[in-house]
Amino acid sequence: MQKLKWAPPKLALYVTLSLAVSLSGCGGGGGQAPILGADVKPVLVAPPGAVAPPVVPPVVLPGGPAVVPPVVPPVVQPTACPVTVTFTDPTDGNQNAPTSTTAVANGGKRVTATLAGTVDPATINASTFRMAQTGQPPLTPASVSYDAVAGTAVLVTAAPLAANTNYLVVLDTPSPAPALVCAVAWNFKTAALPIVVPPPVNFGAAASFALSATAGVANTGATLINGDAVLNPNDTCNSVPVGGSGVFGLCGGATPGINGTVVTPTFPNTTRAQQVTDALRAAYLAITPPAGPPAAGSLGGGTPLATTSIGAPSGNVMVAGLNYFVAGTYTSGSTLTVAGDVTLDAQGNPNAVFVFQAGSAITALPGAPSPAPHTRIVLVNGAKASNVFWQAGSSATIGNYAEWYGNVLAGADITLQTSAVSCGRMFAGAFTSGALVFDTNTVSLPGHLQAPAGCN
Structure with missing residues (x-):
């Protein structure tokens, strides 16, 4: 710096300022400034005025269109926004989101926002749809796109998300005026460990069967079965032998209707009846630990439920592990009670498998007819x-007016109370004597031709 005193005054000032700028840009001053030319991304934050999206997904009622529960979220986008967000995956506040999505390349995570309104696909891009670990710059996504058929904005990451980590997602939707903020921001946290997704359960020779009982059937009222049934070795209906007719017979004057065949030791023969019973028992044991019942802890990697009661009133905020579940195996060492709504989210994977296991009884609490x-x-x-399985170490009870989805595999009896409906097999007596008890119910094999719409 000594030579500067020999320079002309204007040149000295120019050189001094140039050196000052160069030094500050090269990390001078204790390293507070970045190196000149470095690509430093700002931390992703929610824009001022951004709102949180709803956390209640559309509900598909049996035989009806998708409807949105009559719940008003605490904060909604201004009505003047031409495009609004109706649901996100993961939901806002989710504390147990999987780190990746099945079938996504390189184990990446698929994050979506369901949109309402007329969407210009060009407005959904990496500049408007961003995600980051909380307090960090945005991730570089593998892709950002708009699915016009599903009406969803889709962000796919290039790799799995970090486990046990908080994330912020921001989606800027078009605004008709500069002063109107139409951004949506939400937060979620990934699971501490990747969720283990169980393999499909193979029913083998019993694939076409909706019912199985080792201790017969008891029925009251107009019950309908869509699918085959096997009664073996006890082939009675209301204590009346079914015989070799292929139907439920007289059944004490309360014969269930069936769109299928009733297989017994005498129809078509003992070999066929035992073949089906063995296949159903094998399916039960496929999700049972080698030590046998109770079922809790089978499959390995199951997620212990924090409570023996799951579900919440319709319209409540989704809480992972309480009323919201992604594919996986969930276990209770004792009983499992289901009350209110339980939402199972396949996250776009049609092969997603859900297994709920209880060491003893599974009980769906009774209710009243809709809209109650x-x-x-x-x-x-x-x-x-x-692809949904409810495994009870002892008995299972599906309460009055319940809308039940999934296969029930019980060690003992299965009871469907008044007007409960089920899209899923009912298998009673997996390892002990088990009867089926009905009271004006409909039980359908998923995918059966006579099953209600949406039962698959």
């Missing part, structure tokens, strides 16, 4: 009843 509250299993984002 009653127990419901709600399937969203591609979840199928055929």
Whole structure:
């Protein structure tokens, strides 16, 4: 710096300022400034005025269109916004989101926002749809797109998300005026460990069967079965032998209707009846630990439930592990009670499998006819009843007016109370004597031709 005193005054000032700028840009001053030319991304934050999206997904009622529960979220986008967000996956506040999505390349995570309104696909891009670990710059996504058929904005990450980490997602929707903020921001946290997704359960020779009982059937009222049934070795209906007719017979004057065949030791023969019973028992044991019942802890990697009661009133905020579940195995060492709504989210994977296991009884609490509250299993984002399994170490009871989805595999009896409906097999007596008890019910094999719409 000594030579500067020999320079002309204007040149000295120019050189001094130039050196000052160069030094500050090269990390001078204790390293507070970045190196000149470095690509430093700002931390992703929610824009001022951004709102949180709803956390209640559309509900598909049996035989009806998708409807949105009559719940007003605490904060909604201004009505002047031409495009609004109706649901997100993961939901806002989710504390147990999987780190990746099945079938996404390189184990990436698929994050979606369901939109309402007329959407210009060009407005959904990496500049408007962003995600980051909380307090960090945005991730570089593998892709950002708009699915016009599903009406969803889709962000796919290039790799799995970090486990046990908080994330912020921001979606800027078009605004008709500069002063109107139409951004939506939500937060979620990934699971501490990747959720283990169980394999499909193979029913083998019993694939076409909706019912199985080792201790017969008892029925009251107009019950309808869509699918085959096997009664073996006890082939009675209301204590009356069914015989070799292929139907339920007289059944003490309360014969269930059936769109299928009733297989017994005398129809078509003992070999066929035992073959079906063995296949159903094998399916039960496929999700049972080697030590046998109770079922809790089988499959390995199951997620212990924090409570023995799951579900919440219709319209409540989704809480992972309480009334919202992604594919996986969930276990209770004792009983499992289901009350209100339980939402099962396949996250766009049609092969997603859900297994709920209880060491003893599974009970769906009774309710009243719609629109009054009653127990419901709600399937969203591609979840199928055929891939849902409820395994009870002892008995299972499906309460009055319940809307039940999934196969019930019980060690002992299964009871469907008044007007409960099920899209899913009912298998009683997996390892002990088990009867089926009906009272004006409909039980359908998922995918059966006579099953209600949406039962698959």
